Structures are given as structure tokens and as C-alpha cells.
Amino acid sequence: MLRIIFALLINILFFNCVTLSQSIKLIPIDRFHVLDTAQFMVTYDVDIVNDPLNRKKLETDHIVLLIGRKFSKTYSQRIYLADSIYTVLLKRDSNYPSLTALIPKVEIFKNKNLQQIIVTERADDPDPVYLYEEPMINFNWKITNERKEILTYSCVKATMAFRGRIFEAWFAPLIPINDGPYKFCGLPGLILEIKDSTGDYAVKCTSLHKLRNGKLIKKFDIDYQTTTREELMSFMRKIYKNPVAYYKSHGIDFCTFKNGKVVPWPPDYSWPYNPIELE
Secondary structure (H helix, E strand, O other): OOEEEEEOOHHHHHHHHHHHHOEEOOOOOOOEEEEEEEEEEEEEEEEEOOOOOOOOOOEEEEEEEEEEOOEEEEEEHHHHHHHHHHHHHHHOOOOOOOEEOOOOOEEEEEEOOOOEEEEEEEOEOOOOEEEEEEEOOOOOOEEEEEEEEEOOEEEEEEEEEEOOEEEEEEEEOOOOOOOOOOOOOOOOOEEEEEEEOOOOEEEEEEEEEEEEEEEEEEEEOOOOEEOOHHHHHHHHHHHHHOHHHHHHOOOEEEEEEEOOEEEEOOOOOOOOOOOOOOO
């Protein structure tokens, strides 16, 4: 039997239903295996334009980059905190709130020894967590002579094209770490800032810490569904193009009251799909 989620006003419908249907799948994080111990922790603020037709509406995320000798890991602090609460409440058999945010739902591991990237990505709540691997990327950076200061560090500008976007990055040569947020790496210094030419994604470092006691780089032990990057992108495009049909296939109908009647969600409704990797 279909579960009907409804709002009372048509203008609230489009806000609440999108939020509800794009709730982020939470996972228990008390079971894991350790890949490495981080020596550095870098935090970044991320501004995201999800809808290119509504550029004034930004979604903000806070991401963490843990850097060890063998592995590094990038993850969303917002999702990690929600997972932490979910894990505690799950043990108590208590109700737990959902996290509704239009942010990249990924964890990215760089395996330095194998020159490999491992990505885990959550679709929307009814689906599993997906996992795919790809070789470490040669970004073909072009280093310029431009400089500016970020967090007291003198940084150098570099540019490159990557999967449908043109990126501008600022790296710190005095921090000799060949890494950065998301999949970005390959510069002679830590990437402290990166954005694409449209302004859809803007990432800026807010803090950098050398960890005296280290911090575990964990990969959570859950039942991942293995896929490829191309298959996952195709699947996500289908969800965003026709979310009504997608959720109906999971037994969920989105409706509202209009003129005293239950009115189903418009079948031709779609979400803007604007991922960091367009190709």
C-alpha cells in the first residue's frame, strides 16, 4: 500500500516534498575498519549551486579532509554528525530525525600506494550506499604566476578542465602535501581553495591542523552495492529527471490537498541535476 506524504499548501508542497524525498540515507558508523592514521586534518566550507536557474540559492556544506601516509579521506561533516546521532538513537531503539540537505553525499578515499580512488555515494533514502573505484586522476594542471594569501599561506593559482567543468585552484607550496578536497590532487602543495568557472562549486579552506595523536581514517562496514562511476551517474540522472516515478516504485506517493481533494504530485516534475562532475 502506498504511503502518502502530503502538505497542506501547494507552495509548501514543492518545498517540503523535495526536501522529504531527497532526505539523506543515514548509516550506523560503529562498525568500521581502519585504513590509516591521519597526520593532518583540513576543513573546508563549500558553497553549492544546485539549480543553475536559481543561482542566488546556495547550499552550504562543511567538509573534512583527513590525510595519512597511505590514505586520505574527504567527507561531509554534516552527514557524519547526522550518522553519529543516528547510530546512538538506533542502539536505543529511538526515533531519529532525517537529514535533508542538497549536498554531495559522498566519501572519497585516495589510496596513495595503489594510485586508486574509492568513492562511496548515497542515493536517496530508499536505496543502498553505492561504491565504485577508479584510477587516480591526472588533472593536467596548468600552474600560473598568480599568487594570493589564504590563512597566512602564500598560494599559487593553477587551472585545469575536469569532466565538463573548468576549475581554478590555489595551492600552498609551503605545505608540501599533494592532496586536496574531493578527488582533487596532483599539485606541489596542499589545495586550500578551488572553484569552477561558473561558481556552482566553491571550496575554501577554513582550518588546517597537524594531529599530534593522529586520527583514524575509517571505512564503515556496511553492505555497499558495487557499481561504476558511469552507471551511478546514469542512475542519478534518471532519479532527478523523474523523481515521481522513482519514488512510486518504492511505494511512496507525494500528494497535497487542493480544493479539499488529495492531488498527486505532478508526474512531469523534475529536479535540477548539477553534479560536480558533468561528464
